[in-house]
Structure formats: C-alpha cells, structure tokens
Amino acid sequence: MSALDSIFISTEHWLAGLAPAGVRPLVSMLLIIAGLMAVFGSCFALTTILERKILGRMQNRYGPNRVGPCGLFQPLADGVKMLIKEDIVPFSADQAVHFLAPVALTAPIWLAFAVLPFGRGMSAIELDAGILFFFAIGSASELAVFMAGWSSQNKYSLLGAMRAIAQMISYEVPLVLASIPVLIAASSLSLPEIVQAQSGFVMGWIPRWNVFTPWGLAGFALFMIAAAAESNRCPFDLPEGESELIAGFLTEYSGFKYALFFLGEYLGLFAVTGLGVTLFLGGWQAPARWLEWLPSWGWFAAKFGVLIFLFIWARATLPRLRLDQLLNFAWKFLVPLALVNLFVAVAWWQSGVWQFPGALELRWLLGTGLLAGVYVWLGRALKGGKTAEHHYNYAE
C-alpha cells in the first residue's frame, strides 16, 4: 500500500493520535465524519456548478460564468442567496413536522456514506450487512418526503409527495433486484468484500468487475435507471414537476430549508452512485494492472465522476415522463427484466463449472441472448397501440 494510497487513513490516525488516549476513538470517529461531510459537501457544491455548466454546453450555452474565474464561485453566491432568504412557514402548516422534514431527509443520507468503501480500507464502518444498511437508510427519505408534503397543508405539496412516494417505492424494487446478483456473485452483504470479490483480471487484462458480465451489464443499466428515479433525477423528477405541481413537496419551502432538500437530493444521488460504483464497477479497483500505482480513492473518484456525468447527460437529454408511464416502466419493464437478470446471474454462476472449450463464449451468448430477447419482447409488448397522429397547431 503506497503512502499516497493510504494518505487519508494515515492522516486520520496521526490526528487522532494527538488526542489523549481516553477520547481517541471518539476523536477518530468525529474526524471521519468531518472528512466525509467536507468531501461530499464540497462535492455537492462542485456538482451544482458543473451540472449547470455541462447542461449549458449540451444546449450550446455557456452556463454560469460570472462569479469568480469561469463562474467557479457560483455555489458560494447561491449559498449566500439561500441563507439570506426569508424562511417562510405557512400559517396552517404543521410547524414541527414542517421544520423536521428537511432534517429528516438529509440526516439519514449522511449515514449511507458510512458503509461505502471509498478506497482500500477506507470505509467509515465495515458492516457485515453493509448493503442492507444502505437500503434501509435509503428508504428513510420516503418518510421525510411525505412529512414535507403532508405538513405543508398545500394540495400541490401533498400531490407531489404522493407521487414521490409512489415513485420511490416502485423503483426501490428494481434497485434492490438489480443488486441481488452482485450479492450472489460475492456471496457477501459487506461492501468491502463485494469490492474484493471483483479484484483480479480475466484472461490477464479484462478486470473482473461485475459490469463485464452479461448479468452485470444489464444489472448496471437497471441499477442506474432505478437510481435516477430513486434520487428524483431527470427524467424521473416529476414529484417536483413544475408544470403541474409548482415544485411538488418543495412548494412551501424556502431559504435554508429548501437548500437542505436540495443538498439531500444530491447527497442521495452521490450515495447511490457510490453504491453503483461499488457493486458493478469494481469499487476502488484500477481498470488495468499497470494503473494500480494510482491511489485507490482516485479510481473511486474517477468512476464516481463518470457516473455523475452520465446522470447530468441524461438530464440534458431526456424529457420528463408522465406518472403512469413512470410507474408502468418500473413495474412492467424494469421489475420483469431484473427478475430475468437474476435468473441469468444464477445460470451464469451455475454454468461456471463448464469446462469444454468455448464455454465462456457460450455462457456469454446465452446470457446476453436471453436478456436481449426479453428486452426486445418487453419493449414490443408494452408499446401501446398506434394512436392517431397528432398535429400541433402552433409548434410546427
């Protein structure tokens, strides 16, 4: 383990060593919490500005470029703006719940970061059932969203919250179903062990990441789609569809509480993206043997960044779905596909004993063939009947 690779661990050990022996575990814990909050807090600030810039570029615009060099201080300006705004609580709102909702959204999401391995030996706590903990914590955000919607005493808030609940519960199913094959492959619920199970190379150069198997590729795609829906990202951001619902459950929030919701949403995205990296992209493993001298946390950050870019790209490209389309997509398309994927994963695992020449190719062919067949069949079967061609009077 190189010094650069373990720089965070050794810094933390050194700092904790400065404290008296009695409080050392407490100080160590606080240091890890502070580190995580600093890194992902600044990650949030950076993502907001980069997202706006990338969205701009994808629409042939500049994006924000006024505050500081290249507009990099824009998050600071946004933060100041959010903080000095008036905090409005509706007269008829349930004051306590209205106040607690943003806290209840943001606090559990920080907990989710506790189990993610960000580098070699770099997870805050190594839980044996880390992924279970992650999903359990992740589903707490539904409660917070409903608290926000219900306490606001506003029809738009309530409808937005109900939509959000329907969406989050529906998409949790494919999200979990897509990650089950990984658990089977690693035969562990612990995230560091899942990363460890993906080390090594097939044929000497293809990394043994889960994404480089038929079920892993399909599972990764399913996971990413469900993750986008789970964190209310475009094209699944209709809980706050402003054309119908003003801002959904955020309607009655302003100032710092709104900023907390915003933060919670992005942190949820980061957490689930980090989980995607861990489950399918080999976590902190380098993609090639000769690249292993680079620090493991650097590889995690690189994969993480690529996935965040993918989410932003999807936001720039895809229009928002309708609610019935959204739920049909989850229950009629993603869930069956995830179940087939589970079957393929088990078959892949069972056929590992095949020894004849060409066995790997045959397994690949069967796996991808089955998945692609079901994909095409589902795609055809779910296509609605041909509707009458619609003419727009003013748009053409």
Place this chain on the structure above:
Amino acid sequence: MLGRGLLRGFFETGRNFCGSYYDPARLTTVQYPEEKLAPQENARTVPFLVYDGEDPLAGLRCTACTICAQECPAHCMEVVKDTEKKADYLGKMQVKPRVFAIDMSVCMGCGICVEVCPFDSIKMDQVFELAREDRRMLLQLKDLAKSNAYFHQIHPGEAAAVDEARAEEKRKAQAKRATAAAPATPAIL
C-alpha cells in the same frame, strides 16, 4: 427497437457538448455587458424629437400642437407653447415648444405619440440602457432633440420615407406659391 430514440438523443446532446468547445459559432449566447447586438431597424424604445439642420432648437420639427401629450395614455408628456412664431420648412409661421418634457419613468413606449404626430417630429428611439438608481427620468427638450442624421442612422427606411414626403410637400408648397405669385390666368368660364 426500444431505446433507439434515447440513444439518438444522447448522441445529439453529446455532440452539442463536444461541439460547443471546439466550434464557438455554436454558442448563440451574447454576453450582454461585454458584447452587444446592434439593434434591429424596427426596434423601438422611447420617443425623441427630430430636428433638421445643425441647431437643435431652431430646426425642431415640433410645433407644440400637443396632440401627442393629449393622446399619451400614460400622460407622461408636458408641452408648453412658446409665445413667438417662427417660419417652418414650408415657410408657414408656427409656434415652437418652450417646454417639452417626457417622464421616461412613466413612458411605456407604446408609440401612440409617433402615430398621431402630424409633423413627423416625434419618433421612437433605440436607446435601451435606461436603468438608473433614482426613479426620476424627466427628459427636457435639450435631451430629447436629436438630429435627422441620427434618425437616418437608427431607422434608415422610415427616415428616408419621411424625408421624401416632406420634400414632396415642400415642392407642392413652392409650386402653389409660384402659381399664387404668377399673374392670374383668365378663367375659362
């Protein structure tokens, strides 16, 4: 197949993303305070008064008829007639305005004053950076009077048409004066 449209969309936005970096012509944004677009010929903001020749006050086309002030829906104009009369371009004796003030903070730029003006005197300007810290923007005659050359510069087509009409009127007036001055021919009847 399902998803082909999605991939096409991703390709399009990806091409925009890369293209906007190596081909600046794709970026249609005009970064306003640093870059400015030249106004279109038909752009109209607030009114101004046209004068001919060099002297703003002597060449003013306005005859202080106050039609514009009466028609103005926002009542943002104040016109006070001068006491003495001066000859205009047709040689007619006309009053000039002593005070002509427009409160630009009230003016809504509707252009009704331009439409009702029988002397082609008041026209719409193209200045647009009018924002300021205090609310008072009472422009006086000296601020409002702008030369015909400026009018030609901002609205070339309209200014040319106005000049032509005025030249025609002048020619007619001269011809009429010439016939009036000439010995009367006996009537045919």
